[in-house]
Amino acid sequence: MEQQIITMSTPETRNKPNILITGSPGTGKSTLGQQVADSLGFDFIEIGKEVRENNLYGEFDEQYNCHVLDEDKLLDHISDRMDSDDGGVVVDYHGCDLFPERWFDIVVVLRCSTEKLFDRLQARGYSEFKIKENVECEIFGSLLEEAKESYKEEIVHELQSETPEEMEENLEKICELARAINDEKAMDQ
Numbered sequence: 001m002e003q004q005i006i007t008m009s010t011p012e013t014r015n016k017p018n019i020l021i022t023g024s025p026g027t028g029k030s031t032l033g034q035q036v037a038d039s040l041g042f043d044f045i046e047i048g049k050e051v052r053e054n055n056l057y058g059e060f061d062e063q064y065n066c067h068v069l070d071e072d073k074l075l076d077h078i079s080d081r082m083d084s085d086d087g088g089v090v091v092d093y094h095g096c097d098l099f100p101e102r103w104f105d106i107v108v109v110l111r112c113s114t115e116k117l118f119d120r121l122q123a124r125g126y127s128e129f130k131i132k133e134n135v136e137c138e139i140f141g142s143l144l145e146e147a148k149e150s151y152k153e154e155i156v157h158e159l160q161s162e163t164p165e166e167m168e169e170n171l172e173k174i175c176e177l178a179r180a181i182n183d184e185k186a187m188d189q
């Protein structure tokens, strides 16, 4: 039988860092994620888009009236890119405990006031039920807690994202963190 060689990159073996941008829906993940990827010349995986375009769905959820994500299908679908020794991938998703810990060097949790989040989700045309759920998720800091439970605390960065100025500062900060990791790797070689 032919043996399949599976490579699994880790922060130690990757050439460039992988970055996860997480947070409640509406906190600005996809906007910032695209900017970070453009600035660093990294690939951008917007998980929601990837799921829609590749039909990575499982069962139908009656309560939410939509198909739910099939996590195994998603992980299989992106594993080649995430396990590549090249690295340099920015991922945006409103969850983080489904991914293998080894995939990320930097984890950013975006935060936003409930008032601003409410307005952003309303502008998106979300139902009252969906807005309430997402705003509650932000009030409880659920994503920050999930990130701290799933990754080493020193790689988790909580960033406020309420104004265009903060978005700019966050872009700078994340690019700096990525460059610092690249510099460290260059010194080790």
Ligand SMILES: Nc1ncnc2c1ncn2[C@@H]1O[C@H](COP(=O)(O)OP(=O)(O)O)[C@@H](O)[C@H]1O
Pocket: 023, 024, 025, 026, 027, 028, 029, 030, 031, 032, 092, 120, 161, 162, 163, 164, 165, 166, 167
């Ligand atoms: N820091 C910010 N300042 C002002 N507007 C923002 C900021 N972050 C996000 N937005 C706006 O909020 C909306 C939701 O952003 P988006 O990136 O789609 O969020 P997410 O990907 O987390 O759901 C967009 O209209 C975006 O322009």
